[in-house]
Amino acid sequence: MSGRSERSIPWKVGAASACAPxxxxxxxxxxxxxxxxxxxxxxxxxxxxxxxxxG
Ligand SMILES: [Ca+2]
Incomplete structure:
Protein backbone atom coordinates (compact mmCIF):
# COMPACT_ATOMS: atom_id res chain seq x y z
CA MET A 1 0.00 0.00 0.00
CA SER A 2 1.23 3.40 -0.84
CA GLY A 3 0.02 6.90 -1.34
CA ARG A 4 0.47 7.89 2.23
CA SER A 5 2.08 11.27 2.18
CA GLU A 6 3.36 13.21 5.09
CA ARG A 7 1.00 15.86 6.23
CA SER A 8 2.08 18.82 8.16
CA ILE A 9 -0.16 19.63 11.04
CA PRO A 10 -1.47 23.14 10.64
CA TRP A 11 -0.65 24.62 13.99
CA LYS A 12 -2.46 27.87 13.94
CA VAL A 13 -0.74 30.27 16.25
CA GLY A 14 -1.75 33.46 14.57
CA ALA A 15 -4.49 34.42 16.97
CA ALA A 16 -2.94 35.54 20.20
CA SER A 17 -6.10 36.94 21.67
CA ALA A 18 -6.40 34.04 24.05
CA CYS A 19 -3.02 34.79 25.52
CA ALA A 20 -2.84 38.53 25.34
CA PRO A 21 -4.23 40.35 28.33
CA GLY A 55 -19.26 51.05 48.19
CA1 LIG B 1 -16.94 45.95 33.74
Missing part, protein backbone atom coordinates in the same frame (compact mmCIF):
# COMPACT_ATOMS: atom_id res chain seq x y z
CA UNK A 22 -7.02 42.30 26.72
CA UNK A 23 -9.41 43.99 29.07
CA UNK A 24 -12.96 43.26 28.09
CA UNK A 25 -12.47 39.91 26.42
CA UNK A 26 -13.68 38.03 29.46
CA UNK A 27 -10.32 36.46 30.09
CA UNK A 28 -8.49 37.50 33.20
CA UNK A 29 -4.85 37.59 32.31
CA UNK A 30 -1.70 39.53 32.89
CA UNK A 31 -2.12 42.61 35.05
CA UNK A 32 -5.88 42.37 35.07
CA UNK A 33 -7.48 41.96 38.45
CA UNK A 34 -10.74 40.98 36.82
CA UNK A 35 -12.37 40.79 33.44
CA UNK A 36 -16.11 40.63 33.21
CA UNK A 37 -16.21 40.78 29.45
CA UNK A 38 -16.72 44.47 29.06
CA UNK A 39 -14.92 47.74 29.50
CA UNK A 40 -17.62 49.41 31.51
CA UNK A 41 -16.76 50.99 34.81
CA UNK A 42 -19.10 50.85 37.76
CA UNK A 43 -20.14 47.23 37.49
CA UNK A 44 -17.51 45.84 39.80
CA UNK A 45 -14.76 45.61 37.29
CA UNK A 46 -13.52 48.84 35.87
CA UNK A 47 -12.73 49.74 32.28
CA UNK A 48 -9.10 49.02 33.03
CA UNK A 49 -9.92 45.65 34.54
CA UNK A 50 -9.30 46.62 38.10
CA UNK A 51 -11.64 45.50 40.85
CA UNK A 52 -13.94 48.26 41.91
CA UNK A 53 -15.19 48.63 45.39
CA UNK A 54 -18.90 49.01 45.13
Missing amino acids: VCGDGIEAGPEECDDGNTTSGDGCSSTCHVEDD
Whole structure:
Protein backbone atom coordinates (compact mmCIF):
# COMPACT_ATOMS: atom_id res chain seq x y z
CA MET A 1 0.00 0.00 0.00
CA SER A 2 1.23 3.40 -0.84
CA GLY A 3 0.02 6.90 -1.34
CA ARG A 4 0.47 7.89 2.23
CA SER A 5 2.08 11.27 2.18
CA GLU A 6 3.36 13.21 5.09
CA ARG A 7 1.00 15.86 6.23
CA SER A 8 2.08 18.82 8.16
CA ILE A 9 -0.16 19.63 11.04
CA PRO A 10 -1.47 23.14 10.64
CA TRP A 11 -0.65 24.62 13.99
CA LYS A 12 -2.46 27.87 13.94
CA VAL A 13 -0.74 30.27 16.25
CA GLY A 14 -1.75 33.46 14.57
CA ALA A 15 -4.49 34.42 16.97
CA ALA A 16 -2.94 35.54 20.20
CA SER A 17 -6.10 36.94 21.67
CA ALA A 18 -6.40 34.04 24.05
CA CYS A 19 -3.02 34.79 25.52
CA ALA A 20 -2.84 38.53 25.34
CA PRO A 21 -4.23 40.35 28.33
CA VAL A 22 -7.02 42.30 26.72
CA CYS A 23 -9.41 43.99 29.07
CA GLY A 24 -12.96 43.26 28.09
CA ASP A 25 -12.47 39.91 26.42
CA GLY A 26 -13.68 38.03 29.46
CA ILE A 27 -10.32 36.46 30.09
CA GLU A 28 -8.49 37.50 33.20
CA ALA A 29 -4.85 37.59 32.31
CA GLY A 30 -1.70 39.53 32.89
CA PRO A 31 -2.12 42.61 35.05
CA GLU A 32 -5.88 42.37 35.07
CA GLU A 33 -7.48 41.96 38.45
CA CYS A 34 -10.74 40.98 36.82
CA ASP A 35 -12.37 40.79 33.44
CA ASP A 36 -16.11 40.63 33.21
CA GLY A 37 -16.21 40.78 29.45
CA ASN A 38 -16.72 44.47 29.06
CA THR A 39 -14.92 47.74 29.50
CA THR A 40 -17.62 49.41 31.51
CA SER A 41 -16.76 50.99 34.81
CA GLY A 42 -19.10 50.85 37.76
CA ASP A 43 -20.14 47.23 37.49
CA GLY A 44 -17.51 45.84 39.80
CA CYS A 45 -14.76 45.61 37.29
CA SER A 46 -13.52 48.84 35.87
CA SER A 47 -12.73 49.74 32.28
CA THR A 48 -9.10 49.02 33.03
CA CYS A 49 -9.92 45.65 34.54
CA HIS A 50 -9.30 46.62 38.10
CA VAL A 51 -11.64 45.50 40.85
CA GLU A 52 -13.94 48.26 41.91
CA ASP A 53 -15.19 48.63 45.39
CA ASP A 54 -18.90 49.01 45.13
CA GLY A 55 -19.26 51.05 48.19
CA1 LIG B 1 -16.94 45.95 33.74
